[in-house]
Structure formats: C-alpha cells, structure tokens
Amino acid sequence: MNTIRIPNGYNLNLGGRPSADVESLPEPARLALVPEHIPFVKPRLSVAVDQTVQLGAPLMEDKRNASVRFLSPGAGRIAEINFGPRRVIQEIVIERDAKEEPVMFERITESELETIPRDRLIDAILTGGLWPLIRELPYRDYARMDTAPPLIIVSLGSLEPFQPLPQVYLAGKETLFEYGLKALRRLAPQVHVCAPATGNSLPSRLSTLVTLRYAGRYPAHDPGVILYRIKKSAELNRAWYIAGQDVLLLAHLLKTGTYPTERNIVLAGPAAATRKHFLTRLGVPLAAITGGRTKDANLRHIQGGVLTGFTGSDGTYLGFFESAVNLLPEGNRKGELLGLFRPGFRRPSYSRAFASKLSKAELVYDCNIHGGDRACIACGYCAQVCPVDIFPQFAYKAVLAGEVEESLEHGLLDCVECGLCSYVCPSKIELAQTLRKARADYYIEQSKV
Numbered sequence: 535m536n537t538i539r540i541p542n543g544y545n546l547n548l549g550g551r552p553s554a555d556v557e558s559l560p561e562p563a564r565l566a567l568v569p570e571h572i573p574f575v576k577p578r579l580s581v582a583v584d585q586t587v588q589l590g591a592p593l594m595e596d597k598r599n600a601s602v603r604f605l606s607p608g609a610g611r612i613a614e615i616n617f618g619p620r621r622v623i624q625e626i627v628i629e630r631d632a633k634e635e636p637v638m639f640e641r642i643t644e645s646e647l648e649t650i651p652r653d654r655l656i657d658a659i660l661t662g663g664l665w666p667l668i669r670e671l672p673y674r675d676y677a678r679m680d681t682a683p684p685l686i687i688v689s690l691g692s693l694e695p696f697q698p699l700p701q702v703y704l705a706g707k708e709t710l711f712e713y714g715l716k717a718l719r720r721l722a723p724q725v726h727v728c729a730p731a732t733g734n735s736l737p738s739r740l741s742t743l744v745t746l747r748y749a750g751r752y753p754a755h756d757p758g759v760i761l762y763r764i765k766k767s768a769e770l771n772r773a774w775y776i777a778g779q780d781v782l783l784l785a786h787l788l789k790t791g792t793y794p795t796e797r798n799i800v801l802a803g804p805a806a807a808t809r810k811h812f813l814t815r816l817g818v819p820l821a822a823i824t825g826g827r828t829k830d831a832n833l834r835h836i837q838g839g840v841l842t843g844f845t846g847s848d849g850t851y852l853g854f855f856e857s858a859v860n861l862l863p864e865g866n867r868k869g870e871l872l873g874l875f876r877p878g879f880r881r882p883s884y885s886r887a888f889a890s891k892l893s894k895a896e897l898v899y900d901c902n903i904h905g906g907d908r909a910c911i912a913c914g915y916c917a918q919v920c921p922v923d924i925f926p927q928f929a930y931k932a933v934l935a936g937e938v939e940e941s942l943e944h945g946l947l948d949c950v951e952c953g954l955c956s957y958v959c960p961s962k963i964e965l966a967q968t969l970r971k972a973r974a975d976y977y978i979e980q981s982k983v
C-alpha cells in the first residue's frame with residue numbers, strides 16, 4: 535500500500551474535539567430536507583404543504599437533471615415549505631407519523647453486485663435518492679453519470695478537528711461497508727480507500743481495505759488534495775469521491791431497498807458542553823442535538839468544517855451532506871482586538887509574531903476575525919499553507935480583475951476550497967471565499983446550467 539506525503543497545509547490544533555463516545559438521540563417529531571446548501575442543484579418541488587409522504591418519497595428533483603431526486607427522510611405530513619430571498623427553497627419540513635411506512639426500492643444481493651449492469655446500478659442509486667452523495671472533482675457537483683470516472687476516492691476520516699471518527703461510524707458496520715465498496719467498484723475501474731498514515735485506529739478488518747495512506751496536515755484528507763498528489767494524467771481530473779459514512783448509506787439503500795435515515799454526527803467546539811458522537815437521523819432539527827449541551831448563550835452554530843461550513847441556528851435542520859455541528863463562541867471583539875498587539879496562547883495564529891505559533895497547547899477558536907481588513911502585505915503565508923501549490927493572492931487578484939484565464943493559470947481549478955488561505959491571512963482578505971465563488975461561476979458558465 536502506498537503512503538503519500540502531502541506538503542504544506544496547517545495543523546488545526548483547536549480545542550473542543552469530540553470524544554469517541556456515542557449517544558443515541560430520541561426520534562425527532564420533525565425532520566427536514568434542506569436544499570439551500572446543496573451546491574449547484576436547482577430544486578423543483580415534488581410535494582405541497584399538507585401532503586402526506588412515505589419515508590423515501592420524492593420531495594424534490596434537480597431541474598438540470600430530473601432523474602436526480604431528493605427523498606423524504608421520514609414519513610408523515612409536509613408541515614412547511616420555507617422559502618428564502620428570491621424564492622430559494624430553504625427547508626421542506628416533515629411532521630413525522632408515529633409509524634413510518636417506507637417506499638420499497640430494488641434490493642440487490644451481494645452476489646448480484648458481481649454482475650449487475652452499471653446502468654441498472656446507477657438507476658437504483660438515482661431512484662433511491664442517494665446519487666448526490668457521489669461527487670465529482672474538481673467542481674464538487676454530483677457526479678455525471680453518463681461516463682465512467684477513472685477513479686473513485688473514498689475518504690475515511692478527516693483532519694478537521696470536529697468531524698466524526700471513522701472508527702466510530704464504521705464500528706459494527708464492516709460488512710455493510712465492504713458491500714458499499716463492491717458497489718462502487720461496479721461504477722469505476724479503480725476505487726481508492728484513503729486513510730491517515732498515523733493516528734487512525736480502524737479495526738484491522740477495515741484497515742486491510744485501505745489502499746492509500748496520506749501523511750500531512752489539514753486538509754491532506756481532502757479528495758481533491760489526494761488527487762492533486764497522485765494524478766498522472768489530465769483524465770484523472772474528473773475523479774469521483776464519496777465520504778466514508780456515505781458509503782454506508784449507499785450500501786444500506788442497495789442491500790435493504792429502503793431509504794437510509796441513520797446518521798452519526800458529532801457535536802463539538804469550544805462552546806459545546808457535551809462533545810461526542812450522536813446517533814440520529816438525516817434532517818434532524820439542530821435543537822435536538824444542541825439542546826442542553828451548550829456552555830455559552832452567545833455562540834454560533836457551524837455545520838460542516840470549522841473553516842468551510844455554514845452558519846445555522848437551533849431553529850434549523852441538519853444539512854443533506856453534514857455530519858458535524860460545531861459550537862463556537864461569538865467572541866468579544868473589543869477585547870480580542872487587543873490581541874493584535876499582544877502575544878496570546880488562546881487564539882489561533884499563523885504568524886510567528888504571535889507566541890501561539892510556538893505553543894503545543896490546543897487553541898480556543900471563536901468567530902472574531904481578529905482585526906479589520908487591510909491590504910495585502912505580501913507576506914506569502916497563503917501560498918505557504920496552500921496544499922495544492924496555488925499562489926492564492928495572485929489567483930485572487932486575477933479574479934478581481936476579471937482575468938479568468940489568468941486565474942486558471944494560477945491554479946483556480948485545483949483549489950479544494952479548504953479555507954486555509956483566508957484563515958492565515960493577516961490582512962483578513964477573503965481569498966478562499968472569492969476563489970470558491972469564481973470556481974462556481976466558471977463551472978456554471980462552462981456547463982451552461
């Protein structure tokens with residue numbers, strides 16, 4: 535098995551990590567599908583308020599490709615369909631019935647998997663509403679099903695400090711995971727199961743399935759970074775990827791013929807009073823996870839990665855792709871601004887100007903940006919941490935100048951949207967956010983979606 539060394543990156547040594555303990559949450563009364571943060575999808579509703587739905591009934595489809603459907607995570611009544619600005623669908627809320635009737639889909643046995651035609655397998659995943667879990671690099675839209683990719687990357691674990699641990703979500707699910715990998719091997723000639731080279735305590739049965747180890751700092755686990763380091767031809771640029779936990783969902787769907795609802799998520803971060811894994815359902819209200827488990831009234835919810843996630847509140851629901859809820863103190867801006875002028879161990883800093891760079895202690899992270907916007911001071915930190923060798927400041931300037939070709943030459947398409955460049959920038963320039971939007975705009979224009 536190969537181990538690849540990934541240079542650059544940054545060790546996110548942040549306090550507030552989850553333990554490996556798991557608690558099962560009670561069944562929530564309401565669940566929701568949250569289309570808002572599913573990239574590129576243009577939702578078309580398949581239901582109306584007050585309609586009753588079975589578990590796994592279609593709630594919406596993508597206008598760009600109607601075979602890509604999103605299904606109901608529970609059975610019951612459509613209680614609300616909430617819209618945001620410009621009539622963007624924010625949530626489709628289901629009030630659950632006590633007894634849930636599931637839609638039954640095709641079941642595929644393990645031996646059938648050996649010979650099943652690829653098209654039939656794709657149909658089964660599309661009909662079962664899980665196709666969007668398989669995503670395509672470099673843009674991270676759901677995979678195009680018309681041609682086989684050269685490779686699928688399955689990423690086990692994350693160097694994000696507040697994400698579910700594979701040894702937790704895979705415990706007792708080894709057979710299901712192996713079945714899921716078999717299904718993926720019908721979709722692509724090569725499947726790489728990737729895990730960290732150290733610090734990963736996968737059960738030995740699962741360790742034998744790992745085909746590629748990576749050694750490096752955040753975001754060395756990212757499929758885009760792994761691909762950047764292993765690709766030998768331009769053809770590999772459009773590899774697919776799927777998260778380890780999502781392989782279990784896919785396997786459950788195909789093996790049982792029912793839409794999977796179980797999700798292992800973590801609650802973590804410095805403002806969480808309880809930091810551990812929770813066994814719950816897709817689309818659960820955030821309040822069911824955070825209720826009574828916070829330390830601080832003035833906090834921010836982040837779903838997803840600490841540098842890449844989106845903010846929510848107790849009144850919202852777990853996103854379709856998400857498996858982490860991080861609680862961060864909002865911070866006291868007035869007090870924290872003083873931090874610009876004095877060394878501190880408690881706040882993250884990349885610059886050697888701060889003693890925290892030298893400390894091994896975990897850092898406390900909050901939502902302050904620690905200083906106002908300033909012009910680029912050409913320090914080069916953003917390029918030093920970029921895991922895919924971009925000079926973010928040059929790509930950023932090219933984007934602002936509308937020079938698309940130049941931004942591509944600076945590596946815009948290799949960007950994995952890890953957020954590190956913005957994180958380390960002492961001038962607090964929104965490099966990652968700008969590059970992310972530029973990539974999305976370029977993709978939309980190219981694919982004419």
Ligand code: SF4
Nearest residue numbers: 920949950952953955
């Ligand atoms: S340019 Fe992209 S890949 Fe590089 S550090 Fe910034 S967000 Fe990460």
Ligand code: SF4
Nearest residue numbers: 910911913914916959
């Ligand atoms: S980190 Fe910020 S200030 Fe430093 S070179 Fe990059 S953009 Fe400029």
